[in-house]
Amino acid sequence: MESVSDGVESIDLQILSLLSQRFGLAAEAGGATAASDDQRKMQLSLIRRRAFELGIPVALxxxxxxxxxxxxxxxxxxxxxxAIND
Structure with missing residues (x-):
């Protein structure tokens, strides 16, 4: 059971690392990559489809x-x- 727990902890740390990288990229981009409502809907649609394909909770x-x-x-x-205030 310990190896399962270690595996989950390892994945959680990877998720945190990836989130940190994603937010770092968002900070670098400034307002340059804000998605329109249509783009956002399309991105969420793709994410829902991929979650379904992977068998993970789509709503979550x-x-x-x-x-x-x-x-x-x-x-x-x-x-x-x-940037504007500097």
Whole structure:
């Protein structure tokens, strides 16, 4: 059972690392990559389809991705506002 727990912990750390990288890219991009409503809907549709194909909870993944995109946009806006004020 310990190896399963270690495996889950390892994956969790990888997820955190990937989120850190994603938010870092969002910060670098500033407001340059904000998605339109249509683009966002298309991205979420692709994510839902992929989650379904992978057999993971579609609603959970969709909610997570929607929040992830909100957070990325907030980081981009924050970076853009700093650039304007500097």
């Amino acid at each position: 993944v969709t909610d997570f991705w929607d929040r992830l995109m909100d957070a990325s946009e907030a980081i981009q806006a924050q970076r853009s506002n700093r």
